Amino acid sequence: MAAVGATWTVANWPAVLAAAEHAHKAAGAPDSQKFEFLTAAEAKEVEAISACIIPSDGTPGAREAGVVFFIDRALVTFAFDERKTYREGLPGIQKRLIELFPAATIFSAATPEQQEAVLESLDETGSKNPPRRPRANFMPGSAAQPLFEVIRAHTLAGFLIDPESDRKGNRGGVGWTVIGRLPEHGFQPPFGYYDKGYAGWQPASAVKESAKNE
Secondary structure (H helix, E strand, O other): OOOOOHHHHHHHHHHHHHHHHHHHHHHHOHHHOOOOOOOHHHHHHHHHHHHHHOOOOOOOOOOOOOHHHHHHHHOOOOOHHHHHHHHHHHHHHHHHHHHHOOOOOOHHHOOHHHHHHHHHHHOHHHHHOOOOOOOOOOOOOOOHHHHHHHHHHHHHHHHHOOOOOOOOOOHHHHHHHHHOOOOOOOOOOOOOHHHOOOOOOOOHHHHHHHHHHO
16 A cells, blocks of 8 residues: 555545545544454554554644544455455564563553564664664564554555545544645646636636626
């Protein structure tokens, strides 16, 4: 999903929007929602991982956006093929946690520093573009590393999906608020010469006035 093409996007866009709408509703009343693929325990871990990817650090993050509900719906629709990655990868992340921190129990209960260290050790991009500080713990796990890459892509999608119109995406539009994205359509008049004739090139008031004079 991290590098999907235009064909995939067109084919799956209705399902992606439906997952976003579902996440919006579910995040508003989480206690009344049931997960469709993830178990409650798995959902808790997925939410913790997504919250590390987009933390609630002075601004709403993945947790507030209800990303875990987006991911759960995705796994029974457009991301059906990634179910095995999640089911096999989550135990791998727990295993990696214990390898680094033997006294730890589960990822969601680990300290923020421990969680960061675990995910950093699975970050494939770090091995290709070494950060400023050494990453001696980098270790691409057999199942945990692919899951981290997939969750990162799903988290970004669930966080930034269009929250407008009748299909509410990220809860309250928090994703767009964080990146400074305005809800207004960016393609507004006046347009350039080559856009003249486009159905929306004139303000609505001008179109109505023109219709009256015809």
